[in-house]
Amino acid sequence: MNLSEVKDNLKSQGYKLTNQRKAILDVLMDYKGHVLSAEEIYEKTKERYSKTNVSTIYRNLEILENVNLVHRINMNGEASKYKLVCNDxxxxxxxxxxxxxxxxxxxxxxxxxxxxxxxxxxxxxxxxxxxxxxxxxxxxxxxxxx
Missing domain, CATH: 3.30.1490.190 (Ferric-uptake regulator, C-terminal dimerisarion domain)
Known part of the structure; x- marks a missing residue:
């Protein structure tokens, strides 16, 4: 999935590709093939976009999951982990x-x-x-x- 497809997906569902969303997606693309916790995503996103806060991460992960760009995985009672949707x-x-x-x-x-x-x-x-x-x-x- 490339940035243009992501942008089109978000736009078709009434969302914009904000700086925070782009930073989150960049992190998930960098760690493609791995699952990351929201906390890990926050730490890595903050390096790219310093205005990011934890609540922004959770809010955007929920949006990205709802528009089928991010997959949430619950691992044995641990905090949820997230990964970019790898294919349709x-x-x-x-x-x-x-x-x-x-x-x-x-x-x-x-x-x-x-x-x-x-x-x-x-x-x-x-x-x-x-x-x-x-x-x-x-x-x-x-x-x-x-």
Whole structure:
């Protein structure tokens, strides 16, 4: 996704590409393939745009999520992590619990278990499937330390 596409997406949904939003998106583009907490995004955005504050980060992350530019991931009771939407195709992720590296999983398990949800009293409208573990680099570091 390039800046022009981002701008068009925001504009089509009634938003502008403000300096704060651009700085947030620049940070997320720099860390493409990783998930970042709002706090990490704040620290890195503040280096680029000093007028940024934490509430601005949260407000803009919510907007960017609503316009489908940012994906929010909840990791085992920790604070939410965020990443730039990598593509428009339906997919899921495997995420490293140490460094936040993420990788796309093209397989959707819902196709396999969909028959379980044919209950007439429940209509499935959405789902998320995320796997957590450790990337090879983090496993190697752990083995060297231990």
């Amino acid at each position: 195709k339906h997919h899921h992720h495997i995420i490293c619990k140490d460094c936040g590296k993420s990788q796309i999983i093209d397989f959707c398990p819902l196709k396999t278990i969909n028959d379980e949800f044919k209950d007439e009293e429940f209509v499935l409208t959405d789902h998320r499937f995320e796997l957590y573990g450790y990337c090879k680099e983090c496993v190697k570091k752990k083995n060297e330390q231990g």
